[in-house]
Amino acid sequence: MDLIEQTLLDQLNQHPADLPGLWIADENLIGLASLAPRPGLSLLTNRFDVYQAAQEMGWEVLYSDFDLSPWSEGSLQRIYYRVSKEKAVVHHLINQAALRLAPGGQLQLFGAKQEGTKTYFDKARKVLGDGQLNKLGKGGFFGELTRGEQLIGEALDDRDYPRLRSIDEDFISKPGLFGWDKLDAGSALLVEQFDNIWPRLSQPAPKVLDLGCGYGYLSVKAFGQGVGSILATDNNAAAVMACRQNFERLAIPGEVLADNCAAGINDRHDLVLCNPPFHQGFSVEGELTDRFIATAARLCNRDGLAAFVVNRFIPLERKAANHFGKIETLVDNGSFKVLLLSQPKKG
Numbered sequence: 001m002d003l004i005e006q007t008l009l010d011q012l013n014q015h016p017a018d019l020p021g022l023w024i025a026d027e028n029l030i031g032l033a034s035l036a037p038r039p040g041l042s043l044l045t046n047r048f049d050v051y052q053a054a055q056e057m058g059w060e061v062l063y064s065d066f067d068l069s070p071w072s073e074g075s076l077q078r079i080y081y082r083v084s085k086e087k088a089v090v091h092h093l094i095n096q097a098a099l100r101l102a103p104g105g106q107l108q109l110f111g112a113k114q115e116g117t118k119t120y121f122d123k124a125r126k127v128l129g130d131g132q133l134n135k136l137g138k139g140g141f142f143g144e145l146t147r148g149e150q151l152i153g154e155a156l157d158d159r160d161y162p163r164l165r166s167i168d169e170d171f172i173s174k175p176g177l178f179g180w181d182k183l184d185a186g187s188a189l190l191v192e193q194f195d196n197i198w199p200r201l202s203q204p205a206p207k208v209l210d211l212g213c214g215y216g217y218l219s220v221k222a223f224g225q226g227v228g229s230i231l232a233t234d235n236n237a238a239a240v241m242a243c244r245q246n247f248e249r250l251a252i253p254g255e256v257l258a259d260n261c262a263a264g265i266n267d268r269h270d271l272v273l274c275n276p277p278f279h280q281g282f283s284v285e286g287e288l289t290d291r292f293i294a295t296a297a298r299l300c301n302r303d304g305l306a307a308f309v310v311n312r313f314i315p316l317e318r319k320a321a322n323h324f325g326k327i328e329t330l331v332d333n334g335s336f337k338v339l340l341l342s343q344p345k346k347g
Contacts, residue, residue: 004140005031008082008110011142015041019077022100024066024093025050026084027235032057044068046176046237049260063258065162065176065237068096076100083111083120088175090116092161094124101128101147109143117141126153164245172245173215176238178277184217186336187275190309191221193330193338197271198225200340202303206270208254209233209299211262211292216243218273223252230254231269233262262295272296272306278314290319297323297344306341 001009009031015021017039025032025045032053043054043061051063062070066089079097083090097107107124111117118133121143125131129148136142159175167173173180198206205228210219213232222230231254232243244256259265276292289310296306306324310316312332316339320327325343332338 001031002140003137004082004110004112004142007136007140007142008080008108009035011108012038012041012080015078015080020075021078021080022068022071022076024079024081026089029082048235048237048258052260063237065174065241066093066096067162068100071100073099074102077102077105078108079106080108081110083109083115083117085115086175087116088159088161090120091123091156092158092175094120094127095155095158098124098127098147098151098155103147103149105147107143107145107147109141109145111141113139113141117143121145123156127151127156128153164242170220171215171217172249173242174238177214177234177236177242180215180238180242184214184275186309186311187214187217189331189333189336190218190273190275190307190338193307193340194221194225196330197305197307197340200305201270202301203228203270207231207267209262209265209269209272209296211272211274211296211299212276213243213256214239214275216246216256218275219243219252219254220246220250222271222273223250227253228270231265231267232256233259233265235260261291262299265299267299268301268304269299270301270304272300272304274306275309278311289314289316293320293323293341296341297346300341300344302344302346304342304344306344307338308341309336309338311335312337 015038021041023043027047037059043059045051046066054061121133124145128145129152131145134142161175164172164174208222208227208230210232213234219230219232234240240258276289317327320341324341328340330338330340
């Protein structure tokens with residue numbers, strides 16, 4: 001745990017029980033397990049794994065795409081927030097904090113220099129009014145911003161954060177999920193291999209699992225290839241919203257579920273499709289790939305297949321050997337590679 005995270009946890013632990021407060025947390029979270037629920041303090045997260053963990057610990061917690069409408073304007077005295085990776089998310093939450101804080105209420109902002117924290121602090125101060133920026137070691141910041149009687153600046157540009165919108169003729173997406181406004185090159189490479197994958201399936205209308213679905217690009221393309229049903233799942237609330245919209249618009253047979261790497265899913269599938277994340281917050285996290293491979297093996301039928309696309313520097317061949325008996329590289333274009341995994345090892 002770094003000094004930024006430790007300072008945030010210290011501030012949360014000192015939250016006065018008589019002040020209505022809100023902690024906003026995304027994937028950039030390490031210390032939840034060490035922090036007991038605090039009187040007067042609620043938790044809002046867009047990550048299903050954080051939501052589940054907080055629930056089990058007894059927190060008053062909400063899971064949504066950073067929807068602050070459950071808190072009326074001027075109802076909060078303190079908001080704690082470690083900056084997110086995406087600028088639109090940070091701007092959205094600063095705007096919402098300005099509305100939800102009462103005059104004299106405080107936004108506490110945490111983050112590193114390379115994460116743009118100082119710039120976000122300066123922008124927030126122009127909206128809220130008063131503020132003090134404290135340095136944390138080498139390159140860390142803890143900002144304390146106090147809302148004045150009147151908001152003094154215009155709302156920050158959050159790219160109309162809550163709105164679902166078309167990114168081309170086929171897809172609905174929104175800010176708040178990885179690569180929301182483009183077609184992912186790795187996923188497109190995997191789709192190019194569908195004509196090679198489908199003839200190898202044991203079922204002509206396969207039961208498909210889209211693991212870490214994002215806005216549903218792989219699901220939509222699989223639907224066009226021919227499926228019996230599709231189950232899509234993601235940890236991120238924005239991804240679940242966008243993917244559900246794409247399923248509804250195209251009448252795709254199946255459902256979209258919020259889950260933590262399909263931990264709550266037990267049905268086996270003929271085909272698992274996956275473009276796994278390898279970042280958690282601002283850090284590269286190799287264990288994420290391991291978890292997705294293990295889940296794919298668990299949820300594959302015995303004669304099922306799992307198709308993965310990853311950056312070519314990720315040693316997926318070595319990682320997958322613990323969970324699949326056969327590993328085949330279908331294509332490697334120098335940036336991404338597509339691997340087809342079969343003969344899942346159960347138990």
